[in-house]
Amino acid sequence: MTQLAPSPTLAVEDIGLDREGRVTITNLQITRRLHAATMTSKSKPKPNTNCTCNNSKDCGSKGNVTGCHTNSYPQCGCIVK
Amino acid sequence: MSDHIESIVAEPKDLFEEELVSWIRNDSLHLILLATERCNFRCTYCYEDFAIGRMSAETIEGVKRLIERRVESLDSLSISWFGGEPLLARSVVEEVSEHVVRLARERPQLAYSGDMTTNGFLLDTAAVERLVQLGIQHYQVSLDGPEPLHNRTRIQGNGKGSFGQIWANLLAIRDGSTPANVLLRIHLTPENLPMMPDFLLCIRKTFLNDGRFRVLLKPVERLGGPNDTTMEVVPQETRPGILAHLESILVDGKEEGKGLFSAPDVCYASRPNSFVIRADGRIGKCTVALRDPANTIGNLLPDGSLDLDNDRLRPWLRGWASRDWETIGCPYATFPRTRQEEPTPEFS
Numbered sequence: 086m087t088q089l090a091p092s093p094t095l096a097v098e099d100i101g102l103d104r105e106g107r108v109t110i111t112n113l114q115i116t117r118r119l120h121a122a123t124m125t126s127k128s129k130p131k132p133n134t135n136c137t138c139n140n141s142k143d144c145g146s147k148g149n150v151t152g153c154h155t156n157s158y159p160q161c162g163c164i165v166k
Numbered sequence: 167m168s169d170h171i172e173s174i175v176a177e178p179k180d181l182f183e184e185e186l187v188s189w190i191r192n193d194s195l196h197l198i199l200l201a202t203e204r205c206n207f208r209c210t211y212c213y214e215d216f217a218i219g220r221m222s223a224e225t226i227e228g229v230k231r232l233i234e235r236r237v238e239s240l241d242s243l244s245i246s247w248f249g250g251e252p253l254l255a256r257s258v259v260e261e262v263s264e265h266v267v268r269l270a271r272e273r274p275q276l277a278y279s280g281d282m283t284t285n286g287f288l289l290d291t292a293a294v295e296r297l298v299q300l301g302i303q304h305y306q307v308s309l310d311g312p313e314p315l316h317n318r319t320r321i322q323g324n325g326k327g328s329f330g331q332i333w334a335n336l337l338a339i340r341d342g343s344t345p346a347n348v349l350l351r352i353h354l355t356p357e358n359l360p361m362m363p364d365f366l367l368c369i370r371k372t373f374l375n376d377g378r379f380r381v382l383l384k385p386v387e388r389l390g391g392p393n394d395t396t397m398e399v400v401p402q403e404t405r406p407g408i409l410a411h412l413e414s415i416l417v418d419g420k421e422e423g424k425g426l427f428s429a430p431d432v433c434y435a436s437r438p439n440s441f442v443i444r445a446d447g448r449i450g451k452c453t454v455a456l457r458d459p460a461n462t463i464g465n466l467l468p469d470g471s472l473d474l475d476n477d478r479l480r481p482w483l484r485g486w487a488s489r490d491w492e493t494i495g496c497p498y499a500t501f502p503r504t505r506q507e508e509p510t511p512e513f514s
Contacts, residue, residue, distance in 0.1 A: 097487040100190065100438055101476035105235045108190045108438045 185494075186486055189437035193241040196440035198248050198453060199229060199262065202255035203445050207285050207328060210319045211397055213389035214456060218445045220255040224468045225447040230265045231470025237269050243278045246434075247302065248453055250445070253288035263300035270301070279303065285320065286332040294339055294346050306382075307332065308351040311358035312365045319355070340376050347378045349427055354385045356398045359408065366415045374416065374425040381416055382427040383409055389454050435482050436494045449474065451482040452498050460501060 101109045188194070203218040221229075233243070245266065247259055263280060270278040280302035289305065309332070310316040317327025339346050350369065354362065366381075373379035385405055388394040400408065416425055434440040435451040442450040447466045455461040460481070464474035481502055485493030493500060 097480050097483050100480070100483055100486075102438065102441075102472065102474050102479060104471045104474070106195065106232065106439075106441065106472050107192045107236075110190070 185432050189432065189439055191439060193239060194244075194439055195236055195240055195242070196244045196246065196434060196437065197229070197233075198246045198434065198440070198442040200248050200250060200443065200445045200453075201252040201258040203250040203456070204254055205249060205251040205285070206254060206287060206323050207251065208321050208323055210321070210393055211386050211389070211391055213391040213454060214250065216250065221258045221445040222447065225443070225445065225466060226258060226261060228447060228466040228468050228470055229262055229443060231468070232466065232472070233266060233269065233470075235470050237273060237276065240276055243270070243276060245278075245280045245302075247280070247282040247284075248442075249283070251285055251288070252282055253284055253293060255445075256288070256293065259297070259302070260300060263297070263302060267300055281305065285328065286335055287322070287328055289332075289335045289339075291335075291338045291342060291344075294335075294342075294344050298344050298346050303345060304347045304349070306349045306351050307336065308353060309369075310353045310355070311361050312368075315358045315361060319353075336373070340373060340379070345378070347380070348373075349380050349382055351382045351384055354383060354400050354408070354412075356400055359400065362412055363415055366412055370416050370418060370425070380425055380427045383412055383416075390457065431491060432494050433496050436485050436497050438479075438483060451479070455498050455501075458498075458501075461498075 099111050101111070103109050200218075200221070202220040203214065204216050204220070205212075205214065237243070243266070245263070249255075252259055259282075266278060266280075270276050278301050280297075280300065281304035282297070282302050283306045286305075286307035289307065294305075308320065309329075310319045313327070313329040313333075316329040320328050322328050336348065336350075339348060350373065352362075352366070352369070358365075369381060374381070385400040386397070388397065388399060413426055433452075440451075441463070442453060442461075443466055444450060444456075448462050449464040449466055449472060450456070450461040451463060452458075452461050460478070463476075463478040463482075464472055467473055482497045485491070485495075485497055
């Protein structure tokens with residue numbers, strides 16, 4: 086395998102995938118902290134799956150309200166005027 | 167192991183760390199599925215060899231089982247259809263998507279989204295309506311400029327041009343009410359640049375008053391196709407000025423960025439929780455390096471499990487270790503080249 090330069094911040098060798106494609110971190114302490122982080126950290130806005138118009142960054146196209154459907158995800162609403 | 171990574175995952179401090187946390191989360195999964203690697207086009211700059219046909223029944227089953235294995239713990243499932251031309255294997259797309267929609271219907275916590283990179287030739291009204299029902303709401307369609315120029319480079323397999331049919335399909339989406347979002351990827355070459363101001367004006371007037379349409383301007387690159395040695399590309403040093411000028415035509419003083427799309431800073435190939443499933447069941451990271459053995463990190467098995475070699479995965483993730491945005495943006499551009507000479511590995 087190609088040798089990667091050691092990094093003072095993150096060792097890439099610590100990251101892998103398991104047989105179901107889940108990201109694995111080999112250090113148990115970090116795994117616990119990651120689990121805690123995913124439980125508490127603010128998620129990015131959900132992808133906008135049922136609305137063509139919305140006003141949230143990263144939630145799909147911005148634009149006019151014509152034909153805009155009700156949106157079922159927090160932070161991914163239609164533009165309301 | 168340094169203490170630093172622990173602080174990263176517990177409390178992201180900057181954009182880099184926020185991105186890292188996003189892409190190592192196991193409640194999020196991105197699959198890029200190659201329904202077929204055949205194509206009905208022979209674009210002059212294409213890098214694919216079309217050697218692998220439609221996704222086998224065994225691989226389709228593997229994809230469905232993999233999603234079943236993961237779905238209970240997912241908040242977000244994103245499926246990107248790629249090829250070849252995915253609409254040549256529309257039944258594959260529909261079979262997998264129907265399965266996902268069924269699973270998602272039973273799990274209101276799951277945000278499922280689908281997108282497709284297609285040449286647009288077969289993206290007629292019936293196809294769009296059906297695929298949107300199946301959650302595939304985002305489409306990327308490429309145009310190479312006005313009809314005469316487009317037809318010189320985006321050529322059907324039978325040698326005929328393709329512009330008329332694609333344009334008709336795009337107009338039908340615009341004139342319909344289906345909530346399909348279309349990213350018009352407009353390729354720039356030295357040859358088509360003189361025509362671009364008028365063409366983009368036409369694009370703006372025709373599509374950009376409809377919020378479902380956006381534009382990405384993309385210079386054509388040499389990506390390993392048979393014409394790489396002879397084809398001209400827009401010189402790197404001139405690109406910023408050219409792009410700024412052309413983008414100004416598209417936005418025409420409107421809200422900044424409206425109608426334009428910026429490519430993400432983090433390539434899917436750098437994201438640990440994203441991978442490519444090829445039509446023959448091989449697992450990869452990149453959709454450009456399809457002929458490079460370094461891009462095969464494992465195989466999908468019919469029961470939905472993955473036979474993976476993490477030593478082959480890790481070079482794709484190395485940008486996270488070096489905190490190098492350029493590598494994270496395209497890990498293949500500076501990939502350790504010695505790997506290219508290695509034979510494709512055999513997985514059990």
